[in-house]
Amino acid sequence: MTGEVFHHALKFRTEVCIGCSHCMNVCPTRAIRIQGGKAMLIGDRCVDCGKCYNVCPVGAIIVEQDDFRRIFDYKYRVALIPNVLLGQFPEIVSISQICSVLMGMGFTHIFEVEHGTRLLKDAMGKIVGEKDRKRPLISSFCPAIVRLIQVRFPMFADNIILLKTPLDVSAAYYKKKLLDQGAAPEQIGVFYITPCAAKIAAIKSPVGEEGSSITGVINMDFIYNKIYTSVKQGHKAEKSCSLPAMERLGAGEMLWTLTEGESQQMPGRALAIDEISNVIEFLEMMENEEVTDIDFLELRACDQSCAGGILTSGNRFFTVERLRKRAQLVESGADEMLYQNRGESIADLAGYLRAQLSVDRVKPRSMDKLDEDMGKALTKMRRVQEIMNSLPHVDCGICGSPTCNALAEDIVQGEADIRQCIYVQKKMEQQGELPCAESMEIMKAIWGEKKFE
Amino acid sequence: MSEKVGVEYNVDGGNFTRAGYASSEIKKILKKLNVDMGIIKRTVVATYEGEVNIVAHAYSGTIYADIDTERVRIVLRDEGPGIPDIEQAMEEGFSTASSQVREMGFGAGMGLPNMKKNADVMNISSEVGKGTTVEIILYFKQIASS
Numbered sequence: 016m017t018g019e020v021f022h023h024a025l026k027f028r029t030e031v032c033i034g035c036s037h038c039m040n041v042c043p044t045r046a047i048r049i050q051g052g053k054a055m056l057i058g059d060r061c062v063d064c065g066k067c068y069n070v071c072p073v074g075a076i077i078v079e080q081d082d083f084r085r086i087f088d089y090k091y092r093v094a095l096i097p098n099v100l101l102g103q104f105p106e107i108v109s110i111s112q113i114c115s116v117l118m119g120m121g122f123t124h125i126f127e128v129e130h131g132t133r134l135l136k137d138a139m140g141k142i143v144g145e146k147d148r149k150r151p152l153i154s155s156f157c158p159a160i161v162r163l164i165q166v167r168f169p170m171f172a173d174n175i176i177l178l179k180t181p182l183d184v185s186a187a188y189y190k191k192k193l194l195d196q197g198a199a200p201e202q203i204g205v206f207y208i209t210p211c212a213a214k215i216a217a218i219k220s221p222v223g224e225e226g227s228s229i230t231g232v233i234n235m236d237f238i239y240n241k242i243y244t245s246v247k248q249g250h251k252a253e254k255s256c257s258l259p260a261m262e263r264l265g266a267g268e269m270l271w272t273l274t275e276g277e278s279q280q281m282p283g284r285a286l287a288i289d290e291i292s293n294v295i296e297f298l299e300m301m302e303n304e305e306v307t308d309i310d311f312l313e314l315r316a317c318d319q320s321c322a323g324g325i326l327t328s329g330n331r332f333f334t335v336e337r338l339r340k341r342a343q344l345v346e347s348g349a350d351e352m353l354y355q356n357r358g359e360s361i362a363d364l365a366g367y368l369r370a371q372l373s374v375d376r377v378k379p380r381s382m383d384k385l386d387e388d389m390g391k392a393l394t395k396m397r398r399v400q401e402i403m404n405s406l407p408h409v410d411c412g413i414c415g416s417p418t419c420n421a422l423a424e425d426i427v428q429g430e431a432d433i434r435q436c437i438y439v440q441k442k443m444e445q446q447g448e449l450p451c452a453e454s455m456e457i458m459k460a461i462w463g464e465k466k467f468e
Numbered sequence: 469m470s471e472k473v474g475v476e477y478n479v480d481g482g483n484f485t486r487a488g489y490a491s492s493e494i495k496k497i498l499k500k501l502n503v504d505m506g507i508i509k510r511t512v513v514a515t516y517e518g519e520v521n522i523v524a525h526a527y528s529g530t531i532y533a534d535i536d537t538e539r540v541r542i543v544l545r546d547e548g549p550g551i552p553d554i555e556q557a558m559e560e561g562f563s564t565a566s567s568q569v570r571e572m573g574f575g576a577g578m579g580l581p582n583m584k585k586n587a588d589v590m591n592i593s594s595e596v597g598k599g600t601t602v603e604i605i606l607y608f609k610q611i612a613s614s
Contacts, residue, residue: 302512384501389503396500400473
C-alpha cells in the first residue's frame with residue numbers, strides 16, 4: 016500500500032490479531048483492510064482517532080508510549096497533567112494524593128496542561144473576532160480532527176486557527192521557567208500524560224509545527240493504574256506533595272478540554288461538536304454549503320471530548336460531572352482546600368509565550384482522489400462505477416474491504432480482486448467460471464488458513 | 469476519445485429533507501477526480517441552488533452531471549410551473565417564494581443569480597406549465613483566449 020507519511024501511535028500487533036474485522040468496520044476514514052487473517056492499516060488514511068482501539072476484543076491494537084524509565088535521563092522531570100486525569104477518580108482520591116503518587120514515581124514537578132489555555136483564549140478570541148477571515152474558524156485543539164481535515168476535508172485546511180495547543184504552550188512555559196531558574200536544557204524532560212493516541216502522534220510528527228517542547232508521552236491508563244494501586248493499598252498522601260505554587264486555574268480554563276470548553280469562550284456564533292462521526296457529518300454539510308454564519312467551530316474526535324479519550328479508564332460521563340463540579344467550586348471561591356492561590360502565573364511569561372504561539376499552515380493532502388491525473392482519475396471512476404454494478408451493495412466486509420465501494424476502489428488501484436466478493440464468487444461458481452477450490456484459496460488469502468480449519 | 473463520467477439523480481418537489489443530496493454526491497465525485505477545491509466549491513454552490521429551486525418550485529426533477537477532463541456540466545431539468553419571465557427571475561432579490569418557504573431560509577431571490585455567478589456558462593430554458601431546464605458549465609482551466 017502507500018508509504019507512511021504520518022507517525023502513528025496506534026500499532027497493530029499482528030501476532031495477537033485474530034482478524035475479526037471489528038476495527039475495519041468502525042474506522043471512520045476506512046483505513047483498515049483484512050489480509051491473511053490480519054488487520055492492516057493504511058497509514059496515510061489513519062487520523063489516530065482510536066475507534067479501532069476501542070473495539071478490538073483481543074487487545075491487538077496498542078498505543079505506543081515512551082519507556083517510563085526514560086524520565087530518569089533528566090534531572091528535572093516534569094509531569095504535564097490534563098485535568099481529565101484528576102477527573103478519573105472519585106472525590107475521595109484527593110489531588111495531593113494523585114500528586115504524591117506521581118512524585119513517588121519519580122517526577123520532580125507537576126504542572127496542569129490547562130494553564131496554557133489562558134493565553135490561547137485571548138489569542139483565539141482575537142482571531143475569531145477579526146474581519147476578513149475565512150469562516151468558520153476551526154480550533155486546532157484536537158490533533159485527530161486536524162488530520163481528518165487534512166485527508167478528508169482539505170477544503171477547510173485554511174479554516175484551522177494556526178495556534179499552538181494548550182499542551183504545547185504549557186510545555187514551553189514550564190521549560191522556560193526551569194531554564195530561568197538555572198536548569199540546563201538537556202536536564203529538562205517534559206512528559207505529557209495523555210488521554211489519547213492522537214496527541215502522541217501529533218507530538219512525534221507535528222502538523223504545522225517544527226518541533227515540540229515535549230520530551231515524551233506517558234499513557235494515562237498506565238498512570239491511572241499506579242494511582243489506583245496506591246489508593247487501594249492505603250498509601251496516604253505526602254503533605255509536601257501538591258500542585259505547584261501557581262495561580263489557580265479558572266473555571267473556564269479547567270473545562271477547556273471538555274465539550275463546549277472552547278466554544279463557550281469564543282466570540283460570535285460558536286458551535287461545539289464531539290465524536291468523529293458527528294464531526295464528519297457536519298463537515299460534509301459545510302462542504303455542501305449548507306452551513307453559513309458560524310464564526311467558530313470546536314471539533315473533537317472523542318465523545319465527551321478528552322474525557323472520552325481512548326486511554327482514559329473512568330467513565331467519561333462521571334469524569335465530566337466531577338470536573339464541572341470542581342469548576343463550580345472554583346467559580347464560587349469555595350475551593351481553597353483544593354488549590355492554594357500563590358503568586359506565580361503563566362501570564363508572567365506572556366510576552367515570551369505569545370511570540371511563539373503561531374504554527375505553520377496546515378497542508379491539505381487529500382486521500383479521496385483516485386489519481387493525481389484527472390484523465391486517469393476519470394478512467395478509474397468509470398471502472399469503479401462498472402464494478403459497483405456487479406457488487407451487492409451490502410457492505411458485508413467479507414472481501415476484506417470495509418464497503419463495496421471501498422472494494423471497488425481497491426480493485427481499480429490494483430490492491431484487490433473482484434473475486435474477493437463472496438457474491439461474485441457464488442455467481443461465478445454457479446456459471447462454472449470459478450472452481451470451488453480456487454474460491455476457497457481466495458477466502459484463505461483474506462481471512463487466513465486458520466479460520467477454515 | 470476523452471474520458472467522461474456521467475451520473476443522474478432524481479429530485480422530489482417539496483422534499484426539503486433531501487435537498488442537497490445530488491449536489492453532495494456530485495461533490496464527492498469531483499473530490500475523487502482531484503478537481504481544484506475552488507471549482508468544487510463553486511460547482512456545489514451552483515448545483516445546490518438549482519437543486520433547492522427544484523425542491524421549492526417543481527413537482528419533480530432530475531439532475532444530470534457529466535464530467536470530462538475539461539469541465540463539469542450539470543443539467544437540472546424539472547417538471548413544474550415554469551418561469552414566465554426569465555429575465556426577471558435572473559434579477560437579484562426577485563422571489564416568488566411563499567412566506568412558508570422563506571421561513572425555512574430559502575427564497576431570498578438569489579438562487580438563479582447565484583448560480584450564474586458561480587458557473588462559467590449558464591443556459592436556461594423554460595415553458596410555463598411544463599417545466600424548466602438549467603444547464604451550467606464550469607471549466608477546470610481558464611480558457612486563454614477569454
